[in-house]
Amino acid sequence: MSIDMEQFHGVFFDESQEHLDSMEQQLMALDLISPDAEQLNSIFRAAHSIKGGSGIFGFDALTGLTHIMENLLDKARQGTTELNEAIVNVLLETVDLLKTTLETYRNKKEVDQQSIDKGIECLESVLNDENTSRSDTQDMDDEGFGFFESETTTKLSTDDSVDIEGFGFFDELQPASQKPDESFGFFDELKPISQESNDSFGFFETPTIKTNENDNRTDLKPNVQASSLEKKQITNTSEQTKKTVESTSIRVDIGKIDSLVNLVGELVITQSMLTMIGSEVTGEVEDKLHTALAELQRNTREIQESVMSMRMLPMSVTFNRFPRVVRDLSSKLGKKVDLVMEGGTTEIDKGMIEKLVDPLTHLVRNSIDHGIETIDERLALGKSERGTVILRAEQRGGSIEISITDDGAGLNRERILAKATENGIEHDPDMPDNQVWALIFEAGFSTAAEVTDVSGRGVGMDVVRRNIETIGGRIEIESTLGKGSSFHIHLPLTLAIVDGMCVSVGDQIFVVPLMSIIESIQPSKEQIKDISNDNLLWIREQYWPLIHLHKTMQIDNAILEPDKAIVVLIESSKKRFALLVDSLVGQQQVVIKSLEKHYKRVPGVAGATIMGDGGVAMILDVESLASLVKPASKESIQHD
Amino acid sequence: MTEIKQTQENQVHTEADSREFLSFVLGSEHYALDIMSVKEIRGYEAVTKIANAPPFIKGVINLRGDIVPIVDLRLKFEVGEATYNEFTIVIMLNVAQRIVGIVVDGVSDVIRLADDEIRPAPDFGVAFDSRYLLGLVPIEDHMVILVNIESLISSDELGLVDTQLSNSQE
Secondary structure, three states, rough: HHHHHHHHHHHHHHHHHHHHHHHHHHHHHHHHHHHHHHHHHHHHHHHHHHHHHHHHHHHHHHHHHHHHHHHHHHHHHHHHOOOOOOHHHHHHHHHHHHHHHHHHHOOOOOOHHHHHHHHHHHHHHHHHHHOOOOOHHHHHHHHHHHHHHHHHHHHHHHHHHHEEEHHHHHHOOOOOOHHOOOOOOOOOOOOOOHHHHHHHHHHHHOOHHHHHHHHHHHOOOOOHHHHHHHHHHHHHHHHHHHHHHOOOOOOOOHHHHHHHHHHHHHHHHHHHHHHHHHOOOOHHHHHHHHHHHHHHHHHHHHHHHHHHHHHHOOHHHHHOHHHHHHHHHHHOOOOOEEEEOOOOOOEEEHHHHHHHHHHHHHHHHHHHHHHHOOHHHHHHHHOOOOOOOOEEEEEEEEEEEEEEOOOOOOOHHHHHHHHHHHHHOOOOOEEEEEEEHHHOOOOOOOOOOOOOOOOOOOOOOHHHHHHHOOOEEEEEEEEEEEEOOOOEEEEEEOOOEEEEEEEEEEEEEEEHHHHEEEEEOOOOHHEEEEEEEOEEEEOOOOEEEEHHHHOOOOOEEEEEEEHHHHEEEEEEEOOEEEEEEEEEEEEEEEEOOOOOOOOOOOOOOEEEEOOOOEEEEEEEEEEHHHHHHHHHHHHHHHHH | HHHHHHHHHHHHHHHHHEEEEEEEEOOOEEEEEEEEEEEEEEEEOOOOOOOOOOEEEEEEEEEOOOOEEEEEHHOOOOOOOOOOOOOEEEEEEOOEEEEEEEEEEEEEEEEEEEHHHOEOOOOOOOOOHHHHHHEEEEOOOOEEEEEEEHHHHHHOOOOOOHHHHHHOOO
């Protein structure tokens, strides 16, 4: 488990660094007299994201700081606190502190708890100051609560840091020489797992006393050095074995991969040109040239395949972080929640995966916090005491669908409408459910009665929607009161790879997604039946509607007699139908390119792809073809 | 120091006054478009047809990994004959963050024009709607029609942009 989490640390550090940088910039640019609401929102969101992420990974020093920072920013956002130079200074100092703390975590060093406490104290004092222009005991009490809470978290974090140190322990074993590590950032990525993790497992399992000891040393600073010295000694022995078991992965800028993808596309085209020219060559070099060209063809294909696979990652990369999220959160909230994950092997573009992490985390946390009821409530409602959250990814027609489903309370129409009124969000009280659900994506909307560490500030959902929209997706909600809700995220297939069957019609090639094909046959005349100008195909003891692809796609020079052509039986989620094409060309993996980027959506087409010869082939969208079944064939007959 | 600055400003000023245009031929008519929107010029190659598209949208080609539509302006504006041979030229345009290729009969010249050389287009039915015209310019013994290519490409008339989609997104 711990090893699984490690692979996400790098991403979290990078993201948080970005968030901190933007926070700093925005704070500097903030107009104190009349602060821009959107700017405050975005500072707030950045703090919120860091809090969320650090909570997942157990970087409690960051969570504690950002939580209080959030409180302060929230007050500023709502206008209850007026920002002034001093507050912004404190905020900036906090950002600095967050940066150093982030760096400390990144380098797996001990967090300076004193400075964290001091930072929290600073923020608290500003918060209290603003709360009550003159110290009001009652308010102080309230804040005192916040204080205790945060203190417990910080206390906890010291405990937790035992844990973290436990993990951190065997990592720290590796860099005996910290310096080269830092400068390359190389070894951070290369985490030897096998050999050493065994050692270190032994390590943190056995002597709890030892880690505690270590923990104490944090407080007595001078000793830290001694302990790291100890580690160094241990490391030296393991250093040699490590070299042989280094796992190999490096971070590469995605732009480099993109340009590689394009270049390889060009290479494939050049290669097929060479093959064509090569076939014209005669004489003594002919044989040699052909052998070399065949070799080249094989190599280019392999290069192409591996380059394509570089950008694609299975959804499980994202999904794997959720068991921990669910466990931590449910135990925190005193709920029992089972997490079911399906479709982890669905491949998705890396760029999308990174942008999906935040929204999915928000949604899962929301499901557990707002959706799933407490054990008592569930039992009273006659539900099983364990709630279930299902995370599912699947490819559907021209899109990828990711859904988060819970069997909790469901959305409450009345409460959402009441809240919308309260927050001044425009709405119509009679609008249909799905529009009501959409209200929760508005900025500043939250139905949670209390602001907790987990959720309820109303930042989550609008960020969720914004993030999904930036990758060209959309989100829908289905919900039944008392039964549960489910959030569906539809993502475009841009750059997703599809296993396709290439078919030819006239002089054009089309790609049919392989997973929707049942079989391909050459029909006999007797199998084709006419019904009011349409054709039906009798096969498998059923009549199948027959779509002439050349008619739908308006292609000339196609084979018109079905018994001389090929019929591909297709199953979409809505219906089954048969597709008439001239012939089958072959099966291959194709990369889906967007048609909308420079043109627009075309009915019946999910996208386009570039074939080996550099030409363009359309990828059919079986879902929309299925809906075209009747009207399309009738119209085209009238045109004829 | 200040003097140098001033002369520089003057230069910028005159450059801003005149723009460069790429002139091309459709049938017997001469047209020109802002050269800044031209990405490259290439020969006509086989296209992949798009279903249910108007005839002047010839199809799409692969431009180094991008799927790019090709529009035949001769068909759209019914000038000249839409023949395709090795001399047929496609001007690849980069407008409104999109790449679009337009088929023309030939590319003739790059011309630099000052704003005061451009005559306003009269209100009569040229092939192009006057909304898509910047003006007319007499050059030697013929007239060059300046096309506002950005508004033409993003217009509903060509149907290259999914207006419905962009509306629903807003």
